[in-house]
Amino acid sequence: MRIQIEGRDLPATKDGPQADALRLANVHVGVQRAKEVVDRYPAWADKTTWHLAITSREVDGLLDVGGDWVHGRPGARFLYLSWGNVTGTTFEMFRRAKLMFTDIPTDLLRAAHDGNDVLTAGLGLTDLAGGPICARVRPPAITWSLQ
Secondary structure (H helix, E strand, O other), X not given: OEEEEEEEOOHHHOOOHHXXXXXXXXXXXXXXXXXXXXXEEEOOOOOEEEEEEOEEEEEOOEEEEEOOOOEOOOXXXXXXXXXXXXXXXXXXXXXXXXXXXXXXXXXXXXXXXXXXXXXXXXXXXXXXXXXXXOEXXXXXXEEXXXX
């Protein structure tokens, strides 16, 4: 199964002291593969796009997902977008956002499993306080579609 995550509205693209602090701290966001945060974008990027390949299989009539990008136990699987400060080659994570598979409409998840369409998530990456989005990102803050 192929997944594409499209992020927009990054927190350091705004004007103001909070955005300045994010830029000065060299804050980046990336997708977490196992324990490593990869494909990082700066918090002042215009947009982000991540392309992931995950496994999917039938288990007792239910669809389960897995692979290096997928975290959590069966029935509570998710993807992580991780925020951190970058110093040289070091990424120091300070915040993560969870994109839950249980929030994906069942028909879309099943169609992505059965077909060749890309399951696509669209979300803003700035929280209501103007900082990097974190915790569980729920609809309508995230939208899922097939492309």
